[in-house]
Amino acid sequence: MAGGHIEINDLCKMFGDVVAVNHIDLVMESGGFFSMLGPSGCGKTTTLRMIAGFEEPTSGQVLLDGVDLSHTPPHKRPVNTVFQNYMIFPYLNVYENVAFGLRRQRCSRSDIGHRVGEALELVQLGELANRKPSQLSGGQQQRVALARALVLHPAVLLLDEPLGALDAKLRRQLQIELKALQQRVGITFVYVTHDQEEALTMSDQIAVMSHGVVEQVGTPREVYDEPTTEFVADFLGISNIIAADAEPAPGGGARLRVGEFTLVAKAGETGSRGAVKCVVRPERVRLEPYDSGGENRVPAIVEQLVYLGSATRVVVHLATGQTLQSLIQSDAGPLPYEQGTAVQVYLPADAMRVLRPTGQGVTERSRALSVNRRMARRWSLAPYRSRRSKGPHSDQSTGGSSERPR
């Protein structure tokens, strides 16, 4: 059943002078688990609310299975939401809360009983139907919110940071349950979070957002291993960012000048020229004895060693002036260096990834590639042409959050 396919075309939302969502395009595949990840104020919640119908777009479209929903009121959309604070009606018991939407549809009493029972079983709350919300724990309230939304068989389920109010252990357990639930029910989940671990664990696709702009869209592995911009590299995992002067090297790759040293980078935007930023993950930074020689090696001094149990984080200060973090997995035996030791840092060329400037992660070319061919054809037939590759406007790096505080 192909339903619940969402397209967001050139969506823009302004609150007064503040641009919360800045001309973004996204495609959320039917039946997938799609996350929007970013810091607070990046526009992810505003986008979600526009899909739900609580905000009207300033411009742009929200299409569900090809139908433009942008001006449909929320109670008429086949989309349901799990709110951040659950918003369980405190004066109704669990059964009535879950039955709320069904009653609006005027289902018969037996129908309601049947479907509510089903939904409560799905979230494992079968015996609590008569409890009042004040008698439930946070995790149980969250399940009620889920059941209440799912009982209506929506095409898409929207989740606005639903696990934020729970403690870490419960959160991890519910992440697994949510993912399993989504696969069982088979509908599209659109999930908003600022927790990168959450997004990486559960999602099929992640859209990393910042300041109202989509920085990168990809699978968890793609956004983690192959970040396209400094923001994405920085937001997911720990990264070492190196500023350098680039020029394309003959035979592929980019030649980077960092201080007096020259390094070769084989990943990312190797065709770049001029001032660029480059990222290398701590796991790929290798430490060798001083003066061993070789390509992509830089002398350094060990500044700090942090023992993490399964690994050791080594902070090294390079001769180029930068400080990098290296993650060494624990082996049998101590490390052959300590604070103050001179070492040589090896940055493998295929671990050096040249980044695009922040805000230009998604270009027209990459967008077209990430979209299903059928959709691309439909898109090109769309009567409205857009200014698609919009970067951040120079005049709207307004300080502070661009998301309306609620």
Place this chain on the structure above:
Amino acid sequence: MYPRRYLLALGLPGLIWVVLFVTVALYSLIAIAVGGLDPLLLTPVPAWNPLHWSSSSLTLVLSALKPFAGPDWVVFQRTCIYIAIALAGCILIGYPVAYYTAVCAKRSKPFILALLVAPLLVSYMLRMLAWVGLLGPGGWVNAVLVPLHIVPPQFNWLDGRSVTVICGLTYGWIPYFIIPLYAALARFDTRYLEASRDLGAGTVGTFLHVTLPMSKQGILAGTVLVALPLFGDFFTNGLLSGVSSTAMVGTLINTYAQSQTEQTLAAATAVWLTAFLAILLIPYLRSSARATREVAR
């Protein structure tokens, strides 16, 4: 999110009411104050059109109230004095009561609060009625004071004495002062007192330098809440004195309003009174806006 027309439909009855009965009513008041008298019937005629406004009543009233010169200046002066003394009484008596209830009372708090709210439920008139009964020549107040030779026998408290009116005003309005003051003091964090003691201040010092400054806003709020109605009060004087030698501004307006020919004067006096109060209110509004901003920060 709510369609505009739904919200408008919801708010429209209230909006119409407010516009009609507040705005238009106040405009009618102004229109009468700047209007004239019908030459035949000698009834006030409102001047709806600003072009037809005449300032005769307004200037008449203003000149009657001219400081130290106009015939009605005494009334205004007396009103201010009465209100000042009554407010002082409210603060001196009301502050300790509110402070005790908010900060010191523990188990007795709900009980005391109920007793503080009770006078608000018993009508103002009944409370004045009670005093009229007590202050008569044969009443219980004299029954206590005469044997002590504080007052001569058959002393009538109710025949036009300022003392009676002032005490009546204080008695009548002090509950309206205590409740907002209580509410403000209830938010007072007693840990400030502990901090002050910790830093070496004694009881008096703590009170003067910590408690009092922090209750300033509450005292101001209570004062404003009571002072405004006090300026319109005429019935306290009417009940406890009944003589024009203790009349207040409210009495003036009310008396004018009783006779049709003088209703324009009543309106004019009311307009000047409101303007006066608005000017008085400005520093309060500014200081409370400042205080709210500080708290928000």
Place this chain on the structure above:
Amino acid sequence: MSATQAAPRATSGRTAPSGGLLLRLRRARWSSYGLVSIVIAYLVWSLAPVLIAFLFSFNGGYSRSIWQGFSLQWWTGPASVFHDPMYYDAIRHSFLLAVLVVIITVPLGVSLSIFISRWRGVSAKPVTFLSTVPLVVPELVLALAMFFLVTKLLHFVALGTVAQVAGQATFILPLVIVITRGRLASIPIGFEEAAMDLGATPMQALRLALIPLLQPAILASAIVAFAVSIDDFVITQYMSSTSSTQSVPMLIYTATRGTATPALNAMATVMAVATVVITGLGYVLYRFVSRREQIPTLAGEEMPAIAAFGEGAL
């Protein structure tokens, strides 16, 4: 036992110079005794006259200030409060006005508050300002203004009960708005959004998600409106016409300096007791309803319910 008894004495001797400790205790006791006596004196001064007035309704003679023995004549006899039409008409009229005022102001005020707080777009501040004006101007000014409005402009509204209700409602509406908006500020809009998300139309969302959460405020508004209306004098007086539109406060005002019998006291007692009983019941109901409709509060100070209630009563 003796060990524990010995210990405190020993420590008090060690931790502070005994003279200073005693002095501090004495001072504390004095100041707290002083405060307590002020509070008690105030409460007595505040309530005793009223209780004495109640007492005098049982006076044996015709005086309202000289006690002439105990009697029930003003309660049950032919000239009593329940037999003299002047008195019980006033009682009836006061209750009539109060009920009508509650019926008008509560729905009007609640819907206007919802409008103000949920309206997006052009600022609703002028509406808020206008609606609080009646609280700021002295009641006499408002009464005069409404008097002129009714007699010079709205001729179809005659002075009398209708005008009295309109006048009181105008004065009381801001109180309802203040109470309701206070509660509205602590209700997240998420509940109405959730309702609409689940398929409720905007009107249904209002009815099913917002109003139940507003029940405490609605109840408090009704009680405050009732209490303020019952005791209102100035506006009721100015909007009145004949003696049939006389309310209890008006009657007390007219009759107090005259030769009215203690039946006057009896009438006032009836009103006071009725108001206290109704308000008390209302308060109990309010506490019950608030506990039921407890929502996860956002920011918000905890004002004891009575104080919030009482503050609203102004």
